[in-house]
Amino acid sequence: MSANLMGSLAELASLKQLNKEQLAEIIKDGLYQAISKKLLLESELTIVADFDTNRVCARFNRIVVERDMSLGEISLEEAKDYDPDIELGDKIPVEMTISDFEPKVIRNARKAILERIKALEEDRIMFDYENQKNQIISGKVTKDDYNGYVVDISYADALLPKEEQIEDEFFKVGDIVKAYVVNIRKRKNDVIVILSRTRPEFVKRIFETEIPEINSGEIVVKKIVREPGMRTKVAVQSNDKSIDATAACLGEKGIRIESIRNELNGELVDIVLWDESPEQLIANAIGPDLVEKVYLAERGRFARIIVSETNKNLAIGKKGKNVKLAAKLTDYKLDIYTEEEFEEKISEERRITSHVSDLDGVTSKVAEVLKEHGYTSVQDIYEASIEELTNLEGLGKKTAAKIKESSRYF
Structure with missing residues (x-):
């Protein structure tokens, strides 16, 4: 040689x-x-x-x-x-x-x-790059094909797959892109680094970069839930009583959260104050200024949230994203009601679980007639018309009207 x-x-x-x-x-x-x-x-x-x-x-x-x-x-x-x-x-x-x-x-x-x-x-x-796994790296977009964006990250190529891209986000060849390292794969002829901009972990790393109190451990990120491109909720808790976790994350005049939103292509980012009380955490996740009352079910992770008519759409959110993300964050199934809707729901449930015999005017004979025709609960009577009840054999018009009226105020 x-x-x-x-x-x-x-x-x-x-x-x-x-x-x-x-x-x-x-x-x-x-x-x-x-x-x-x-x-x-x-x-x-x-x-x-x-x-x-x-x-x-x-x-x-x-x-x-x-x-x-x-x-x-x-x-x-x-x-x-x-x-x-x-x-x-x-x-x-x-x-x-x-x-x-x-x-x-x-x-x-x-x-x-x-x-x-x-x-x-x-x-x-x-x-x-194994050492950089679960971290954020930056690189230059060199190609855009059907698999996603190919990104030059110095000694290797990286791929930002389409399924790991924020919805409606677009990069040109030559643009610098910041992303989260998901995995490193060895292919037949080279090594490929898999990137993501949709993972909750990506948001967490950005928060650690942009908010010194999180990087230092003074504020802890408890949980992140996300609908990439739409909305993200970040639950935080302060380990220092002198530090307001929400204010620190927002920054003076919102400058910190705005910087984070810009990196996420304008995605809405909600800062949720963590609380060990399920009711308070649920209220914080929906929006503490929107919630009037939270009722937890006696069994199971289910909660009903009372809001005003004015705030109902805000509590639910565009395409239901606010309540959906709040449910993920709290690990509770959540339903939103106005006070009037909630009272009607409670009444309906009471009617469903109550037998027709509990209604005024329903004797054992009348109850038997109703049962023969499929009317067993108070709700069945509530939903039926007087005409339908009157036409039942063995049930007169006067009795039909009386039990119908009774079901309305049950």
Whole structure:
């Protein structure tokens, strides 16, 4: 292998962040792989690679035979030129420079060396970016295809898949994009880093960057729920009573939260003050200024929230996103009511669970007639018309009117 070729490999290794010791071992392995195929097991091949002298050579034994058939053999006649006393089966030590080998051997050696350099580079990239997993990195968009955006992140390419992109967000080739490292995958010919801008963890890392009190641990992010491109709720709690967690996250005149929103393509970001009380946490998640009362179910994670008629749409949110995210954040099933709707709902549930016999005017005989026609609960009577009840055989108009009226005020 010529000094020029050694020099070019050294330059390549430097670009791939490999030192000379690593490259020397790679060259030895590559040459051994290519040359050993031409030799016998008894040849005892060794490779020398010296970057100080730019010298590479192969040392091995040639076995003395009657008629040589391979590189690892030498005919007795030729061997006598080296040593007149030599005999069949003896070994002659040989040293050959790489240029002494046939071109095919050199090509195979070069291929093996380049493949090994590439494999080591991929291992290094895997190691480097494994350390950056779950962190935010920046890179330049180099391509936009059906899979997503290809992003140059120095020593590797990264992919921001379509499913990991914020809705309606667009980047041009050359734009700098900031994203969360989800995974590192080794493909057939290279390493690919998978990015995301939709994960809640992406938002958390941005908060840690933009809000010093979170980075220092004075404020803790308890939970994040998100509808990428639409809305995010971040529950925070202060570990220092002197620090207002909500105010710190918003920043003076909202400058901190505005910076975060800009990074999220204008996405709405709600700061929710964490509370150990489920009722208070639910109110905070919906919007403390919107909620009048929270009722928790006796069993199960279910809550009913009372708001004014004016605030109902705000509490539900555009496309139901506010209440949906609040439910995810609190891990409660949430229903929004005005006071009037809530009272009607309670009355309806009472009617559903009450038997017709509980109504004024319903004797055991009337109850039997109603049961025969499928009317068993107070709600059944409430939903029926007087005409429908009057037409029941065995039930007069006066009785029908009385039990209907009774169901309305039950």
